[in-house]
Amino acid sequence: MSETRIEKDSMGEVEVPRDALYGAQTQRAHNNFPISGIRFNRDFIKALGLIKQTAAVVNAELGCLDGEVADYISKAAQEVIDGTHDSHFVIDIFQTGSGTSTNMNANEIIAHRATELAKSDGKDVDVHPNDHVNYGQSSNDVIPTAIRVSAVLAIHETLMPGLKRLEEAFRSKGEALAGVVKTGRTHLMDAMPITFAQQFGGYASMVRAGRKRVESTMVRLSELPQGGTAVGTGINTHTEFGFKFAARMSEVTGYSFIEAPDHFEAQSTVDAPAETSAQLKTYACSLLKIANDLRWMNSGPYNGLGEIQLQPIQPGSSIMPGKVNPVIEESTAMVCAQVIGNDATITVAAQSGNFELNVMLPVVAFNLLQSIEILGKVSGNLAERSVEVLTVNEEHIKSLVEKNPILVTALNPVIGYDLGAAIAKKAFKERRALKDVAKEMTDLSDADLESYLDPMKMTRGGFIS
Numbered sequence: 001m002s003e004t005r006i007e008k009d010s011m012g013e014v015e016v017p018r019d020a021l022y023g024a025q026t027q028r029a030h031n032n033f034p035i036s037g038i039r040f041n042r043d044f045i046k047a048l049g050l051i052k053q054t055a056a057v058v059n060a061e062l063g064c065l066d067g068e069v070a071d072y073i074s075k076a077a078q079e080v081i082d083g084t085h086d087s088h089f090v091i092d093i094f095q096t097g098s099g100t101s102t103n104m105n106a107n108e109i110i111a112h113r114a115t116e117l118a119k120s121d122g123k124d125v126d127v128h129p130n131d132h133v134n135y136g137q138s139s140n141d142v143i144p145t146a147i148r149v150s151a152v153l154a155i156h157e158t159l160m161p162g163l164k165r166l167e168e169a170f171r172s173k174g175e176a177l178a179g180v181v182k183t184g185r186t187h188l189m190d191a192m193p194i195t196f197a198q199q200f201g202g203y204a205s206m207v208r209a210g211r212k213r214v215e216s217t218m219v220r221l222s223e224l225p226q227g228g229t230a231v232g233t234g235i236n237t238h239t240e241f242g243f244k245f246a247a248r249m250s251e252v253t254g255y256s257f258i259e260a261p262d263h264f265e266a267q268s269t270v271d272a273p274a275e276t277s278a279q280l281k282t283y284a285c286s287l288l289k290i291a292n293d294l295r296w297m298n299s300g301p302y303n304g305l306g307e308i309q310l311q312p313i314q315p316g317s318s319i320m321p322g323k324v325n326p327v328i329e330e331s332t333a334m335v336c337a338q339v340i341g342n343d344a345t346i347t348v349a350a351q352s353g354n355f356e357l358n359v360m361l362p363v364v365a366f367n368l369l370q371s372i373e374i375l376g377k378v379s380g381n382l383a384e385r386s387v388e389v390l391t392v393n394e395e396h397i398k399s400l401v402e403k404n405p406i407l408v409t410a411l412n413p414v415i416g417y418d419l420g421a422a423i424a425k426k427a428f429k430e431r432r433a434l435k436d437v438a439k440e441m442t443d444l445s446d447a448d449l450e451s452y453l454d455p456m457k458m459t460r461g462g463f464i465s
Contacts, residue, residue, distance in 0.1 A: 021088045023108040023129065029101030035094040040102060040362075043369050045089050047150035048106045049080030051142055051226065052133055054248050055241075059135050062238045069114075069132050072125055076113035085109055093366045097352070097359030099143035107133040136237035138229040140267055140357050145226040147273055147365045152222055152255055154372040155214060155276075162379035163283075167207040169383035173390070174200030181455040182307055182397045183404050190404045193455040196392065203290050207379070210283030217279055220272040222256055224249065228263030231356040267357055270364050274350040280371045281343035287379065288336035291329040294386065298326050307400075309391045328386045335378040342367035401455050405434050410452050410464050415442055 004015040009024035016027045053074045060070035079085055088109050091101045107129035114133070118125035127133065134142075177196035184194040227242020229235050234242070242259040249257045260266035300306035316325035345367045349360035358364070401407075405424035412420050419441065427437040435449050444452070451457070457464050 021085055021109040021112045022090070022105055023112065025104040025129075026090065026101070026108050029095060029105070030090050030092075033092040033095045033101070035092045038093045038366065039089060039091065040093065040365065041369055041373070042083060042086065043150040043154045043373070044146055044365055045086055045106075046081050046083070047146040047153065048102070048142070049077045049082075049110075050149060050249065050252060051137075051145055052106060052110050053077035053081065054245055054252060055135070055137055055226070056133070058241060058244045058248055059238070061244065062240060064238055064241075065132065065135050068118075068123070068125060069127055072114035072118050072127060073110060073133055075117050076110045076127075079113060080106065080110060085113070093362050095362055097361060098139045098357060099146075099361045099365070100139035102362065103134070103137075103139040103142045104129065136229070136241050137226070140230055141225045141228045141263070143361045143365070144267055144270070144358075145224045147270070147361065147368065148221050148224060149249065149253070149257070150365070151273060151276060151368055151372060152218065152257070153253060154369055154376075155218070155221075156255060159214065159372050159376035159379075160211065162376035162381075162383075163207055163211045166379040166383040166387065167204045167211070169387040170200045170204035170207065173387055174198075174204065177392055180392055180394055180397060181401055181459060183400050190406050192406060192409055193401055193404070193458050195456075195459050198459060203293075206286040206290065207283075210279070210286055213279040213282055214276065217272065217276040221276050222258060223260040223266060223272065224257050225260050225263060225266035227259055228267050232263035232267050234263065264356065268353045268355065270346070270350050270353070270358050270361070273364055273368050274346050277343045277346040277368050277371060280368075280375060281340050284336040284339035284343075284371075284375060287375070287382075288333055291332040291336070291382070294390075295326045295329045298329075298390075305400075306393055307397050309393060310386055311389045313385060326386075328382055332378050332382050335374045339371045339375055342371045402433060403431075407434050407453055407455065407458070408438065410458050411438065411442075411444075413463055414444070414452065 003018055005018050006013050007016045007024040007027065008014070009028070011024075011028070014024040014027045016023060020027075056065060056070040056073035056077065059065035060067045089102070089105055091105050095101045110133045111127045111129040114127040115125065118127070174197040177200070180196050181193050182196060182199070184191040184199075224242070224246050226245045227234055227237060229237050242263070246257045246259045265271075294308070294310065297305050297307040298310045301309070310326050310328070312324040314327060315323070316327070317323040346364055349358070349364045349367075352358055352360045405427045408420045408424045408427075411423075423434065423438050423441050426432075426441070427434045430437070435453055438444065438449055438453070439446070452464050454464070
């Protein structure tokens with residue numbers, strides 16, 4: 001039996017793998033773009049299935065599509081939603097800028113399966129990829145809609161759970177260590193003391209702010225271009241299609257979508273996805289700072305800061321026995337770098353809205369969805385394998401705090417800056433306890449020095465007495 005079959009499109013005949021669910025247009029695109037081997041991910045393919053299913057149901061309700069045809073399209077699209085045919089989505093990310101090739105890939109798979117399902121029911125229903133599956137649609141509104149739908153679903157289902165877990169991990173760990181005072185640092189140099197509750201609470205607030213920033217973009221990301229068809233005018237689709245499509249997509253997914261208020265804006269730009277990407281980048285910057293702080297605090301164990309102990313989860317060297325590295329934090333840092341790079345790509349792509357269509361839609365989709373996925377997963381992983389299980393070296397931390405000459409700052413209102421500087425320099429030079437040097441150089445009593453130089457009191461702000 002031949003390993004191929006012949007399919008036809010408007011340009012003629014094409015050989016297609018015998019078992020492929022797609023047809024001629026997909027095969028042409030597969031042949032034309034042997035670029036990277038990178039394909040659309042599960043979230044995007046699921047969104048395409050949801051779009052085709054929703055469009056079929058709405059078009060049937062509007063009397064624009066035969067009910068039986070719509071029913072089989074819906075059944076075939078459900079298989080796409082479920083991931084049954086992911087291997088048949090074969091088009092490279094680096095393809096036609098509108099994503100037409102991928103839209104037709106979906107149309108051909110669904111048409112092929114819908115026809116097969118009808119035949120298995122003993123019905124002679126021939127479903128066409130353009131006339132039926134793509135009815136009332138254009139690649140120019142399908143792909144922008146798929147970007148937004150897939151991003152909204154991925155943000156809710158992958159990103160937010162990871163961020164919420166990390167936020168809670170820092171908050172809980174900080175509260176558990178509220179009584180531990182450590183040395184604060186500015187310019188990587190010793191500064192006034194803080195508590196772990198203050199430091200980790202700050203990290204929790206950074207994660208929360210990142211989550212809120214992304215959430216703030218959802219109102220615009222949820223505006224769907226579907227219904228604008230070729231250039232935003234809605235040619236060849238029912239005037240109520242866009243509104244009803246968004247309403248049904250909301251019902252099916254459980255997330256709120258509306259028809260884009262202006263289809264010309266929604267199709268000629270990717271401003272909403274670009275805005276979301278920018279907020280993901282902002283969170284990545286925060287997360288990179290957090291990961292590096294954890295690495296610094298864990299450094300050593302004997303010739304670094306050694307304030308915290310991250311869980312030893314794997315050997316750290318192929319040559320140095322016993323070495324353990326902060327691999328979770330390093331993984332996190334690399335994800336942050338990738339997300340920052342993804343945002344740069346999306347920024348360039350967002351400038352490619354030539355007249356009525358942006359022509360870098362596939363690369364926007366890929367980078368945005370990758371950023372959402374890896375940020376969500378690495379945040380949850382950092383919480384689970386690092387923050388929730390780290391321990392602190394309390395005795396070591398206490399000794400560092402006591403040796404910190406910067407504690408003399410608390411005496412400024414009593415003895416003045418200049419005398420305080422002299423005490424700090426002498427204590428540092430002679431490697432002596434600050435309290436002992438202050439006793440020699442001031443008239444303060446032991447009780448006063450104990451009170452003024454209490455590190456815990458210093459973490460509460462205000463004047464110490």
